[in-house]
Amino acid sequence: MEAQKPVLLQAHIEEAGYEPGKPYLRDIRFDVRSGERLGLLGPNGAGKSTVMKGLLGQLPHWKGRLLWHGEETADASDGELIRRMAYIPEQPILYDRFTLWEHLQLAAAAAELPEERFALRAEELLRRFRLLKSKHEYPVRFSKGMQQKVMLIAAFLLEPELFLVDEPFIGLDPGAVMELLAALDEERARGASVILTTHVLDSAERLCDRFVLIHDGGVAASGRIEEIRAAAGCPDGTPLFDCFRILTAEEEGRP
Amino acid sequence: MRPLRRFRPLPLAASRIAGFWLEVWKCWRLTLDWTVQLYIALPALFVGANMYRDAWQHPPEWFAIVTPQTVFALLGAWMLRARLRTFADPGDGLFLRRNRRWTTKLLAVGFAYTWLARLLLSAAAAGLLVPVLDIRLHWTFGTGASLVAASSLLGYVWALVRDRVERRRSGWSRIAVSWLIRAGLMAAWIASMTAALHRPVLLAAVFALLLGASIALTWRRALARGTFMQEVAAEDEAYVACVRILLQNSVGIRNKPAFRKPVFSLAGRSVFSKREMTQRIAELWLKAGLREGENIRLLIMLTLLGMAALLLSPLPLAAVLWPVLGLLVLFRLHGQWRQWEQERFVSMLPWPPGAPGLAEPLARSFFFLPMFGLWGLALGLKAALMYGGAWWIAVPAAVAAGWALGKLLNGGMTAFFKSRSRKRQDNRERSERPV
Structure with a gap:
């Protein structure tokens, strides 16, 4: 059913960063469908916020493609594209x-x-x-x-059509988190999509439809929770937290 | 165990005083690079020193109009700028303010610093006035020294009074009460010093009065509670006062005081009845500008300086100077607008192409037209006072012409700024294009 929703944004970041010749992000691909919530997860310094800055056209060095409703936009800082997004830092x-x-x-x-x-x-x-x-x-x-x-x-x-939310739960009291989730649900009903970064994996698991696990400037795993579990070699029912731990440990070469 | 030396109140206060002046110097160093020092500061010092020496050797004619009251007024005005310094830091609120022993000692250093700074500044001002005091007024060293000591006490008393007023009042009332007390103190100072001049007993009485007031106010201030926010705000204001010129065009050297309620707020009120995007943005810029005390102070100062320049120049020159001054103000307001556009919150919003620049001419005119109109009024008054009779028609005519000319200048500058920005954009695109 979900797969029938139209794709809102397709992103392929070939390389991007703060200086040419020193890419911070490499070969990151993901897409967001209308009304979908995509979680960008990863340890500190993995590049989650940098991906957001790339989507907003704020990175000095950017090489990649953005397709909005299937149409290629000029670049990430395209004025029209920016007006379709709302960024919550x-x-x-x-x-x-x-x-x-x-x-x-x-x-x-x-x-x-x-x-x-x-x-x-x-x-x-x-x-x-x-x-x-x-x-x-x-x-x-x-x-x-x-x-x-x-x-x-x-x-x-x-x-907007797309919300970019960087660590939404930091500093909010439980009542405000509830209101935020309710408001996001209403926005989803309107057809708006959300890309959010968070360290609160339990909330992310409940809130997001799909995940992109960023590690060391690249994609360590992506997909629905079942696909993340499969990538981590975990059985059904394993919480996202454990999958995350296994996947990031593997990337770092730890057992 | 004996605490480390720098974690005792007196060394801490000393390090804060040194830190404050070091920070101010670092800011000034950004402007005073070697080219400025070599080509502006050193020649200015050289010229100033020569003028001072000339004043000794060949007293200028204007010395004849200087009276003792002029000297008292100058020193009084210089002293009535003081504020109580405590070198409080926002971080003190965490632990340090809970320790009364520490707070008392830091405050004592603050009192001493405030008075010593007044004494030094007063002595420096009197030093500059020595040619007048010696050649024109024939004062002895003793008279000059007692004047310096008395004025330093006046400055100290004012600093404590100001602190009390600023703690208890806000907004308009704070400003009005401060200026009323300033005016009262100034009048009392000039009258009492005039009476006490060459009368040792009266001079002693003035000293006793100032000293008594100093002790009483110091005692009350030492016992006062809930003063921390005021102290931090005063410190921020003192810093801003030292680097005001540098802060005009730079953001983020250190946050400007955010503790004070703005005098002009207009929160929740609409300025324009028409509510298109242009008016809405212009209104927000205007409110932000009105809430910035420094901006208001500068605009008032520019208006007064412009009026003085027009009134003191010959009429034909003043007529030419008028639009030139207007252009300079428009350049400044444009710079202010550009700075506002670069504020993080403003620049992060998804603006349509070309906006919010569309609102700039309207917003600019709100500050510019009244100022330009006032200059027109000054020019008209000058013409009327010079020639009288039918020339009084020049007063309303200059104001009306000022309004029309102001609008014309504003429109012309809008076109100029637009073409300049387009040219810059083209140059940027050309330089970014691969060869």
């Missing part, structure tokens, strides 16, 4: 002279969202993430979790 990025509402106003203006629609949607999201009372306060003075919520709300406001 691991560290909240905020402007100290704007209130929470103004952050959202600017995001909505960038997305050319009409003001009436923006106001309705923003109020709804603020209520959902329990930030309505703080809408005229300055987020630079918020706690880390609240700042992360600001980033999430700004991304949901844009109604």
Whole structure:
């Protein structure tokens, strides 16, 4: 059933990195289908966030192909492509002279969202993430979790086709995680896809449809949980955590 | 076990004072490279030293209009810039602030530093004024020294009063109360020093009053609680004051103070009734600009300097100077806009091609047109005061012409900035193309 969904993005990163001649990522291929959640997993420094930066066109050195709905885009920094994605960084990025509402106003203006629609949607999201009372306060003075919520709300406001979420669970309280998952479910129903990186493997296993295990700048394994288990040589029911441990240990040459 | 030397309050305070000035020097060193030192700083020093020597040898005519009150006012204004320094660090909140013994000693160093800094600055100012004090006013060394000591105490008292006001008030009220007290202190200072000049008993009374106020305020401040946030904010402001010129065009040397509530906020209010994308973006830029105290201070200063330049120049020259000043301000506002566009949050958003630049002319005009109109008013007033009669029509005419000319200049600069940016883009693309 899932296989019938159209492919939204096909990525083939031949090589990419921060300097020409020193590729950090090599031969990474994956695709994301409409409404699908793809987990980019891997140990620290494996290159997960670098893959995201590559998709956003932020890497100085990039060689590869991106097919959006089957059509090749100019490159990763193509203006139209960027407008179809929303990036939620691991560290909240905020402007100290704007209130929470103004952050959202600017995001909505960038997305050319009409003001009436923006106001309705923003109020709804603020209520959902329990930030309505703080809408005229300055987020630079918020706690880390609240700042992360600001980033999430700004991304949901844009109604993109693809969410790129870097470590979404860091700093969020359990209630906020529940709200995030519910909001992502709604976005999935709309047809939006999610690529997320995380270290919280238990949540990833429950949340994602497919996985790409990145290790040392390349793909160590990819596919559904069953395929990951098969790649790791684990029996059915083995948690993703154990598969991850085996696959990364193999890559590092440890038994 | 005896703690390590640097983890005791006094050496810690000393290292913080040294660290602060080292950091300020490092910032200035970025600007004062050897070319600036060789071609600007050294010649300026040489010229300044010669002017000072000339003032000794051939007193200029303007010495005749200097009165003792001018000297008191200059020194008073110099001293009424002080703030209480404690060299508090945000990290102190973790452990150090829980230890009253440490806090008391660090605060004592802060008091001593604040007064000593005032004393040195006052002595330096009096040193610069020595030709006037000696040749024009015929003051003795003793009179000059007592003036320096008294003004340093005035600075110290003001620093403590300012600290108290800033802890208790915010927004407009903080600014208004500070300036009212400043004005009151200045008036009292000039009046009392004028009365005490050449009257030792009265001078002693002024000293006793300043000393008494210093002791009482120091005692109250030492007992005050909940002062940590104010101390950290004051430290940030002191740093910004030392490197203000460098911070105008650079982001991230050190975060500007974020503790203070902005004076102009306009949070939750719409500035434009039309709500197209252009107006929405311009409004947000405007609000961000209004919330930046440094920006407002600079704009007010530019407006006043421009008015002074126009009023003091001959009328034909002022008429030429007016649009030139306008162009300079437009360049500055454009730079500010570009800096805002590069803010991380702004640049990470998925903007349509060409936006948010479309909103720039509208946003720029919000700061520019009132300033340009005020300069027009100054020019019109100058013409009216010079020629009188029908020339008074020049006042409203210059304001109206200022509005129209300002819009014209803003539009012209928009076209210029656009073509310049297109040219840069073409050059970049050409250089990136493989040969």
